[in-house]
Amino acid sequence: MPSQRFAPPTEVPGLSARRIAADIVDGVLHKHRTLDDQLDGAGAHPGLKTLPDRDRALMRRLVATILRRLGTLTHVLSRLLDRGMPTDAPRAQSALMIGAAQILWMDVPDHAAVDLSVRLVQSDRRAAKYAGLVNAVLRRCAREGQGLIAEVATQMLDLPPWLGNRWIAHYGEPAARDMAAAIGHEPSLDLTVKGDAPQWASRLHGEVLPTGSVRTQLQGSVTVLPGFAEGQWWVQDAAAALPTRLFGDIAGKTILDLCAAPGGKTAQLAHAGAHVVALDRSPARMARLRDNLARLSLQADTVTADACEWQAGDRRLFDGILLDAPCTSTGTIRRHPDVAWLRQESDIAQLVALQERLLEKAVSLLKPGGILVYCTCSLEPEEGEAAIAALLDAELSLRRVPIEASEIGGFAELINRDGDLRTLPCHLPHADPRFAGLDGFYAARLVR
Structure with a gap:
């Protein structure tokens, strides 16, 4: 009887993106590495080379959402964890943040966010014992999370206190709150174009700002957008222009x-x-x-x-x-x-x-x-x-x-x-x- 060959099991779709996101968030919060260092160049996460474009975009958005809403995220999880964050398993902490961020702010089905976070801890030797905890906390987050966010909606939790206090002192409290709220939104993609801004705004499904920049909500790799390879525009925030x-x-x-x-x-x-x-x-x-x-x-x-x-x-x-x-x-x-x-x-x-x-x-x-x-x-x-x-x-x-x-x-x-x-x-x-x-x-x- 001929021998049978079995292909190795394929990884659950989306799990690699979340694992890399966990590594990168840990790199920022615990190793003081910038996002740029971890996403591009010689120091980039090695797993990025094999990540499909769609998963890469998901990973980037997930990392940015966690860091952009870190204070609020920490508050929500602290209310849902009876004994606080697990301190002996960093991957359990990361899995909780990744799952909660998707449930609270991203267009990801709750069941998928919970399931993939549980798989994330199950794949880590030190964190595996917390799989039940992660499952229970994230299910509670899906039910109670928005209410917990509303409790602190008037606070600037997503800024370090030293920075929020400085902005209040220099710009006044109303402006500081408006600035903090603006930072909480995912920004658009701004482009400086060589010419014919209305034409490029139309092609890129955006609009021309009064300053001349083109602003678009297109997502994904900029290198595949019309006009990039031809050198007709470059990415640049409208203020920087x-x-x-x-x-x-x-x-x-x-x-x-x-x-x-x-x-x-x-x-x-x-x-x-x-x-x-x-x-x-x-x-x-x-x-x-x-x-x-x-x-x-x-x-x-x-x-x-x-x-x-x-x-x-x-x-x-x-x-x-x-x-x-x-x-x-x-x-x-x-x-x-x-x-x-x-x-x-x-x-x-x-x-x-x-x-x-x-x-x-x-x-x-x-x-x-x-x-x-x-x-x-x-x-x-x-x-x-x-x-x-x-x-x-x-x-x-x-x-x-x-x-x-x-x-x-x-x-x-x-x-x-x-x-x-x-x-x-x-x-x-x-x-x-x-x-x-x-x-x-x-x-x-x-x-x-």
Whole structure:
């Protein structure tokens, strides 16, 4: 009788995506690794290579939902667990968060969310004993979870207390609450297009914002969307696309992009006709910038160097300098929810010191009459308004040129009392919350 061969059992659909999501959430919360590090490049999770696109999209959304609603999620589970979170089995904790996030905020059938979370703990030696607990808690979550969320709806649980308190102090409690609520929504995909924005909005099932960006709700890999391979657009939050507008007409001018990678603003400057020198200290990020420019058929001189130490040579000065300075990135939490849990208030002072050095360097490289645009994707005033106030006090050769609403799509509310750009996550309201919001950005325009 011929021997029979049996194929190994196939894994339950969706389980790999949830297992990788658990690993990545653990990487953020317990190993202090950024999402970018775990999703792309040399440090990316090895399981991503074999994950189908649909499962990859599910995994990304699941991770983002857990991190975006972590405070509320922790509250709900604490109310459902009589003895608290299991402390001797990290996978049990992850399975509870993954299951609850799907039940509470994602379009996943409750029974599937429960079943796959139970399978997740059953596949882990240390966590297997908690399979019954996970099953019972998640079934209760399906019944009682929305009521438990309503108990804390007026609290800003999804921000670290230090950050929520800062926003209340600097922006007032109503604005802080609106910002926290905006961060709770999954953001849209914003694109900067080379031209014919209405046509691309139609093809991509989106709309053209008054600022010129195209905003779409399409999901999945951007590389398969119309126009990507042809280099007709690039991904860039609508707020991040505003600072380069502050230079005005730069055709034929030489502009230094001082902290350039990954290159969205470099692409804007090059597309506007400038001769761009793009500088960044990270070889990996500069390689990505060059790849992006090649896809977009745009040109820039690229330099890999520490901006504070770089010498332009031959006493070269620039018509304009864009300094998108390294910062706490608290304005990007709606797109990068790991930032809320990786940053500490103590990080601000160290980054402010770096920003001061970079501003001094930028001023030294600017021609008389040249324009310096300083921006950060931070909501912390020390990294924006206070930094520019200190610079203007120290550098009498500089003066501020206030921004006009007409330069940024007519949105006067995005301009602060000093004439600088200050966007908040709750800005750009829309009847459909999926089309609302901006990253938090600060930008000032100075002339020497």
